[in-house]
Amino acid sequence: MTRGKLWTGLIVLFLAGTLTGIGGASLYQHYEHGYRWERGPAAHKERILTRLTEELSLTSAQQADIEPIVHQVHVEILRLRFQHHPEVEQILTKGIATLKTKLSADQQAKLERLYVQLQQRWQVSRDYLQAAQERR
Numbered sequence: 001m002t003r004g005k006l007w008t009g010l011i012v013l014f015l016a017g018t019l020t021g022i023g024g025a026s027l028y029q030h031y032e033h034g035y036r037w038e039r040g041p042a043a044h045k046e047r048i049l050t051r052l053t054e055e056l057s058l059t060s061a062q063q064a065d066i067e068p069i070v071h072q073v074h075v076e077i078l079r080l081r082f083q084h085h086p087e088v089e090q091i092l093t094k095g096i097a098t099l100k101t102k103l104s105a106d107q108q109a110k111l112e113r114l115y116v117q118l119q120q121r122w123q124v125s126r127d128y129l130q131a132a133q134e135r136r
Contacts, residue, residue: 041128045074071132078129085122 048070053063096115100108 041074041078041125045070048074075129075132078125078132082126082129 049063049067052058052066052070056062058066092115096111099111103111
């Protein structure tokens with residue numbers, strides 16, 4: 001095997017590995033972004049706790065002390081969000097109606113499906129908030 005063939009093989013192998021890594025990272029990011037909301041607010045709170053633990057190098061005792069605080073803040077933010085929800089819903093409804101005038105029938109149907117998915121995510125958050133308030 002000549003040196004040229006060896007270098008060509010190594011370069012091709014390197015490029016294949018790079019492309020595989022980029023593709024894998026892209027697929028993971030797409031999956032994570034797409035399904036993040038389906039896991040609901042409890043998963044969001046867990047991501048916050050995990051990030052704080054990693055970034056601040058929290059001990060187990062600190063994690064135990066911080067978890068109720070993060071939970072309380074998370075519930076208060078959700079409560080605030082749902083206090084203003086009727087206003088958000090009104091703005092969104094008007095915006096969707098305006099958008100539909102610019103879309104084809106197929107696009108309108110897809111927009112409607114997206115809106116239903118959004119409403120389902122909101123309901124999951126409402127259920128979580130209600131359960132959290134009942135635990136108090």
